[in-house]
Amino acid sequence: MDKNGDEIRCYLRGKILNEYKLKKDKLITLDIAAVGDIVEFNLNEDGTGVIEEILERKNHISRKAPRMKGASYRGERLEQIIAANVDKMIIVNSWELPKFNNRLVDRMLVVAESSGVAPSIVINKIDLDESNVRNKFVNLYRSIGYKVFETSTINNSGIMELKEFIRNSVALFWGHSGVGKSSLLNKLYPDLNFKVGEVSDYNKRGRHTTVTAVMKKVEENTFVIDTPGIREIDPYGIKKEDLGHFFIEFGEFIQNCRFNTCTHYHEPGCGVIEAYRDGKISRERYESYLALLETIEEDLFF
Ligand SMILES: Nc1nc2c(ncn2[C@@H]2O[C@H](COP(=O)(O)OP(=O)(O)OP(=O)(O)O)[C@@H](O)[C@H]2O)c(=O)[nH]1
């Protein structure tokens, strides 16, 4: 995309590809250029472009690549970069259909926090929560310090607040399939025609979804990255003893842990466990933490 928001199809200069190949024995990433990268490119006569250089990233969001047949051995997982230079991660959930899942929210929060991207939470389809059962979670996340938007694309609640919040930033929308990302984007930016997911029979094996992230200029100085079909989110490259830092309300209690490699699970003198017992850390968050910790342990058996 050039400065005006016009899209130009670009190829990578062979030089960049070659440098990349040299590093192949230490291959840790799957992608060279990612959505959101700021690049220098030259325009060809036919209107295509050649990327000469990828500028240094302010941050990047990645996950473990889904297991691929043949591509990985012994369960090794590669890093897949979803997007770069993101200001805000908008974690989109629905209250129902699919049902709100706080564990999943916490995983995505960890991905954002560990990437240095500021996360916020959207709970969409609140028209399906007439008795406000969601308040428990809304209050929990707000008490930690996260912004929580309660939206409905049916009755338009929360849409203007969200739009205001996104203005003047690069915002990545992330959430499971069906939570209403595209519906929200279409409400926020009606001229832009984001695709509302329909189950397509493009291939018989199931749902056809694109995996690539797409960036669009939505307003002056405002860009949205949509991530259709990206469902599985395993944080990449987090060590067990670092995980607690990405549960940001644990921070002040981690200082009290006796061991600096404490994983806040069974260790004696753990400040986090103590805070949890005193009700200063919520059960929901602590249990999420333990569940995530376990998935990290599995990775040790590469
Ligand atoms: N009740 C209710 N339904 C909604 C709302 N927003 C979206 N939906 C419905 O939820 C379904 C999924 O919406 P999409 O916008 O396609 O969801 P998505 O997150 O983009 O899904 P993928 O494209 O698969 O990633 C559609 O049938 C929408 O009509 C809402 O606020 N309330």
Ligand SMILES: [Zn+2]
């Ligand atoms: Zn501890």
